[in-house]
Amino acid sequence: MPSIKTLAQREEKEIRFTPGHTLCAGCAEPMVVRTVLNAIEEPVVAASPTGCLEVATSRFPGTAWNVPWIHVAFENAAAVISGVEAAYKALTKTGAVKKRIRFVVFGGDGGTYDIGLQALSGALERGHDFLYVCVNNEAYMNTGVQRSSATPACAAATTSPVGDAIPGKPQDRKDLTEIVVGHHVPYVGQAAVSHLIDLANKVERAMKFDGPKFLNVLTTCPLGWRTPRDSAIVQSKLAVETRYWPLYEVIEGKYKINYKPKQHVPVEEWLKTQGRFRHLFRDPKGKERIVEFQAAVDRHWNDLLRKEQCLSGGEADQG
């Protein structure tokens, strides 16, 4: 399993993602990208849909990518990587390509949960050999923090604003990780930017498999979440500690929760530090909504525990 030192050494040897980008100060996205790229030993070809990461790393004539990288549009990164991987297979057959190359997509939640879901589902079903990393910051950040289906309930976004009639996003977020599990691909995982070694380990375990692999990575966005610039890691950590964002993986259908917080930290602790939830603490009805929010978190967590117990391959620990 790669240690921070190994990851750093790999980066020293070959910088795959360079600092020459224009992501916001305090943005969590580059940490995720660097960790994933450094966790893979073989050569990588990467793809991204339209979004913050793409815009901030590829302004012509510059680039932050020191691995081959492609952006085509917003809704099709999984289809694009399908084509790249198909080309790789064909050219390996003809002998034109000889090296083992790995394929990785870094896609935002908008490009993955919403507009790109069909392309993702198709690529998973067809069984292409690639890793899809959802750089999930829970809204369309690049275009001004509009809501996505990954945006949590109650959160303020520019298309789910806190109005007098409707305070924030009425709907709960979609469980994309479980949707991917339904595709019966060899590896599915959830990770968070606060737990980089866990992320690197997951990438390493995932890359042992041929076929589609998926990682949903909570990737804090201080700008969109309306938190201080230096809060990305703290925010992500709290999301994990409150069980809002469980770290787990499903390897060949077997569930494993990678981290079980010892203490029950109420999700309110996480909500109250973010501007997007501020209204919950001002509005008289906010208390009720926080209770509902907590109930949803508990329900998901308990579901996950049960899945681990039933579908663990036999060695589930209690938590």
Place this chain on the structure above:
Amino acid sequence: MRRVMTGHKAVAEAMRQIEPDVVAVYPITPQSEIAEYYADYVHDGIVHTELVPVESEHSAMSACVGAAAAGARVMTATSSQGLALLVEVLYIAAGMRLPIVMALANRALSAPINIHCDHSDAYLARDAGAFQIFCESAQEAYDYTLIAQRIAEHGKVRLPGIVNLDGFALTHTAQVVEPLEDEAAKKFVGPFQPVYPLLDVAKPVTWGPFAMPDYYFELKRAQQAAMEEVPAAFLEVQKAYALASGRRYAGFVEGYHLDDADRALVVLGSTAGTAKVAVDALRSKGEKVGLLKIWLYRPFPYHAVAAALAPVKHVAVLDRALSFGAMGALYSDVATALLRAQARPALHNYIYGLGGRDITVEQLEDVLAELGKVRPDEVLRYIGLRE
């Protein structure tokens, strides 16, 4: 060897001989058989192609772009709604200068939904940046698939190309086709030379960057320059094809009895065959009528069209699609071509055959008979329509 085959099969045969590394395709009537024939080749193991049976046309073109950028030779095919769905990515393929050849089985666009032929799909892709060729017959569909591949991959071009064949009229009717021997076809197309392939991991390249107002304009101008190279490449490849096949296509357009004609039709696609019969019938009665068939639709061959039509007195341009709120798209192009001609013919615009409405020899004879009698004006006339 001459064989009887449908337009589908003719295109599929050309594709088998080209043997692209990747084919990503999604079925839609009347294109599906191209996908099915190709799937047979792949499943029978007679081509090395990776078939990507995508979940939509949008993903078909997206996978083609990914594969082409990776360094593979890539082909696809679609029709109508499929074209409409993928057109976003077709623009991108052109902007990225990727030589993806796509057969387009021309079919009407919804609504109402209709599976039959017209050219609204081709017109929708008109400004995408792909060159477009229209075919009259299954033989042409075969020949121009091979020719398009070489134009697309031409060092000065490197653009996507569309080979149009009329849905049903060409895709589903059996005609005599004389394909090249496999060896000759492969030799004609030649090996694929990728440019800055993604799979060359030793030389990492960023594909599909984001360009601000400081660069976007120049990049688009460069794309236009590539398009401007198509006509020269087209003639060059036609010549090479004549050597390989013995079939000589010369030029961007085909004139039929135009030299001394005082009245003429301008058409795209399979209607040229019907029009030739109409022209022959009127010629046998001593009438000076002719036809201009356009092979290369984009880039539009303004000079060739002007040269062919300038001596004619009355011209009917036939559009097989409406450009709502404007004159027909082909008419507008022909009118532009003739703007600077010395003796300009009187131009008329006829709309015909929408949603697969039949176009008959008699109707085309009637149009030719009418020319010179109706006043030319910016009015759409309709053939075979119940008003």
